[in-house]
Amino acid sequence: MKFMKKLRVTLRKWRREYLDFSSNSYKVIWAVIFFLLIALTLNLDLIPNQVDLRAGQVSQNDITAPRTITFIDESRTSELRQRAADTAPRVYEEDSTVEEEVLNKVNALFDTIKSEREFFYFNKINLSESETDEQNDSRVEPDQKQGNTEKNVFGQNEIDNLNEDEINEIINLINSEIDLEISDQNLANLIKLTDSELSELRERATNLIQSKLQSRILPSDLTSAREDLRQSAMELDISREKRLILADLTESVIAANMFLNQEATANRREEAIAEVEAVEKTVRQGEMIVRKGDVVTEADIEILERLGLQKSGINYYNISGRILISLILVLLLGFYFYKYQPDIWDDNSKLLLIELLIFIVVVLAKILTLFHNPFVDYMVPTAMASILLTILIGSDTALITTLFISLLIAPIYDMNFNIVLTSFLAGLIGIFSVSKVKARGDIIRAGLNVSFILVFLIGGLSLLQQNQDWRNLIWSVGGGIINGLLVGILANGLLPYLEDLFNMTSSVKLLELSNPSQPILKRMLVEAPGTYHHSIIVGNLAETAAEDVGADSLLARAAAYYHDIGKLKRPYFFSDNQFGGENPHDKTSPNLSALIIKSHVKDGVELAGENGLPSKITDIIKQHHGTNLISYFYQQALQDNKHDDIEKKDFRYDGPKPQSREAAIIMLADITEAAIRSKNFNKNNHDRIEGFVRGLVKDKLIENQLDQSNLTLTDLDTIVKSFVKVLTGIYHQRVEYPEKLLKEMKGGNKSD
Incomplete structure (x- = not known):
């Protein structure tokens, strides 16, 4: 207990030295430190737990998945897409010029055969009839010679006149002029055919080719088309030599009449690839990835890398992404407070509290990831920060901070949506559960609410x-x-230390201070009972009035209980505690009496510090008399003084004037209760009470004691009505029971 008290005193001292700052430079320094700590935490591996395996290597240990992940199986997806691209139908278009080109080749062959053999035949005849000197003349076309002006028809006699050498030479000329893969034997047989046979064979070849080209012939179908043409040629009712010539010729000239449309085919492949959905692979927590003694495959390596278990080089992209996320979120949070909550932005202590709680939750989340167990994945105590911020600052601040924390947790858990959603909703439940806290037990109940909701959510x-x-x-x-239980315990345990460290007063603290069992209140009840009862009534007046004007009623009541604790030092000098006995002021000078009276403010501040009262209550103790004049002793001093050297400032409280609505309300409640108690007029008269209270309030307004309290005239009117309502209830007229009824009641009590 002593250690905890010493710790809280140390925290207050540390806060006074390092946290009571208002400069924006401190705001920037703490913001930068906060960002660096968050970025470092997100990228820090507290305990390296990676393995270094390669495909084909034998695993030395069992490796299981530490968490459930779902990812795109790139290799399987790529395989399916490649298969879809390969099987996508190709787009062909018909080439109408193919038939003409093929037939031109056939005609060119037959025309060349006829012209070359006629040339050799007629050239041979001319050589035999010409003079020796004419044998060196250049070649002369047959139809240009004398006696040969008419076109000759090549018949069997003319064919027989060609020898083997001439036929071979004709074959060589044909091969040099026409690019066809026809055997020399078939060419020789063609040369030996008559014109009529050549014409017949040309017609048959043309018919075969035209018939075949009427159907679609793809480049891949050429082999089949050639086989069909050979079979058709060999089935003709002609000599075997002619069938072989036709087969060889048609096989050589036939060509595909359908060509591949590259662009359309590529588009169709892309469409086929696009239709293939990415293959998702789910590895569940606890699932065996590699067993001891198994050969590691590429697929195993991919899963290990996805889980972050495979050692690799520094992933600068991952680090940069986490740093960028941290920077954006920190800037957005700061902008939100600057734009929409300037009271938070201007209070560096509140900003630092928010940063501290965020950092604590993020660090705890990072630590929990080390266990790789579904039991701890959902134990991130985001609701702890939500509850503490709701109690210490407000629900609006808690809500935006809860969202911020949930987004920061996402990269820690590999963007696991379930963890993020659970964290955010748990924080919301915590905020809703402590919107009206009346005791520390409410914080534990808030944790139980979180547990209850998380059961169904998870x-x-x-x-x-x-x-x-x-x-x-x-x-x-x-x-x-466990998350909810942990949240309740942590929030309850951290709350008093955060209050001391950041100079904040929660409703829980105020409720505890309002408990009559507090040591200083118990001491007041014994040593200064009049002051104690005065403070209780002032508390009732202040609480009611504060609630009616929208001020902090809980703070008003707690501060009212402690506003006169300084009287404990010399209780008998105050009329509250004299009870008709001897008045010590009768034996002291007015100056000394005034000094004693106003010293109770300073004594109260000292007692507040010794008892660890919050600064809000200490400030009200300082301000509850403002700079009021201690008029009784001032008037007495004026009467006793004969040299006219009395100054009002010596008989005024040191102040300051009330700086808040709560302090002003307590000032008015204090003088109202004291004045009403000292008056002898009929307190059952509602109108007289109201008129009297209005006069007191008006006096303080005229004396400018309320100038710095932000109370409006409407507020003052409301305060008067609240005071009158409470005072009327306290001093209401009792009902006078008939004497007969009293005897019956007494008789009933005796019989009991």
């Missing part, structure tokens, strides 16, 4: 997953239950 999220492992579901739900 169960629902788990059931959304296919093939859910019921064992993991039970572990996860258990983690949610």
Whole structure:
């Protein structure tokens, strides 16, 4: 107990030295430190737990998945897309010029055969009839020679006149002029045919080719087309030599009449690839990835890398992403407070409290990831920060901070939506549960509310997953239950230290201070009972009035209980505690009496510090008399003084004037209760009480004691009505029971 008290005193001292700052430079310094700490925490591996495996290597240990992940199986997806691209139908278009080109080749062959053999034949005849000197003349076309002006028809006699050498030479000329893969034997047989046979064979070849080209011939179908043409040629009712010539010729000239449209085919491949959905692979927590003694595959390596278990080089992209996320979120949070909550932005202590709680939750989340168990995945105590901020600052601040924390947790848990959603909703439940706190037990109940809701939330999220492992579901739900309990314990334990460290007063603290069992209140009840009862009535007046004008009624009541604790030092010098006995002021000078009276403010501040009262209450103790004049002793001093050297400032309280609505209300309640108690007029008269109270309030307004309190004239009117309502209830006229009824009541009591 002594250690805890010493710690709280140390925290107050540390706060006074390092946290009571207002300069914007401190705001920037703490913001930069906060950002660096968050970025470092997100990227820090507290305990390296990676393995270094390669495909084909034998695993020396069992490796299981520390958490559930779902990722795109790139290799399988790539394989399916490649298969879809390969099987996508190609787009062909018909080439109408193919038939003409093929037939031109056939005609060119037959024309060349006829012209070359006629040339050799007629050239041979001319050579035999010409003079020796004419044998060296250049070649002369047959139809240009004398006696050969008419076109000759090549018949069997003319064919027989060609020898083997001439036929071979004709074959060589044909091969040099026409690019066809026809055997020399078939060419020789063609040369030996008559004109009529050549014409017939040309017609048959043309018919075969035209018939075949009427159908679609793809480049891949050429082999089949050639086989069909050979078979058709060999089935003709002609000599075997002619069938072989036709088969060889048609096979050589036939060509595909359909060409591949590259652009359309590429578009179709892309469409086929686009239709293939990415293959998702889910690895569930606890699932065996590699067993001891198994050969590691590429697929195993990919899963290990996805889980962050495979050693690799520094992932600068990952680090940069986390730093960028941290920077954006910190800037957005700061902008929100600057734009929409300037009271938070201007209070560096509140900003630092928010930063500290965020950092604590993020560090705890990072530590919990080390366990790789579904039981701890849902134990991130985000609701702890939500509850503390709601109690110490307000629900609006708690809400935006809860969202900020949930987003920061996302990269820690590999963008796991379930963890983020659970964290945010748990924080919301915590905020809703402590919107009206009346005791520390309410914080524990808030933690239980978080546990209750998380059971159903985690169960629902788990059931959304296919093939859910019921064992993991039970572990996860258990983690949610522990989360709420942990939140209640941490929030309850940290609250008093955060109050001392950041000079904040929570409603829980005020409720505790309002408890009559507080040591200083118990001491007041014994040593200064009149002051104690005066403070209780002032508390009732102040609480009611503060609630009616929208001020902090809980603070008003607690501060009213302690506003006169300085009287404990010399209780008998105050009329509250004299009870008709001897008045010590009768034996002292007015100056000394005034000094004693106003010293109770200073004594009260000292007692507040010794008893660890919050600064809000200490400030009200300082301000509850403002700079009022101690008029009784001032008037007495004027009467006793014969040299006219009395100054009002010596008979005024040191102040300052009330700086808040609560302090002003307590000032008015204090003088109202004291004045009403000292008056002898009929207190059952509502109108007289109201007129008297209005006069007191008006006096303080005229004396400018309320100038710095932010109270409006409407507020003052409301305060008067509240005071009158309470005072009327206190001093209401008792009902006078008939004497007969009193005897019956007494008789009934005796019989009991």
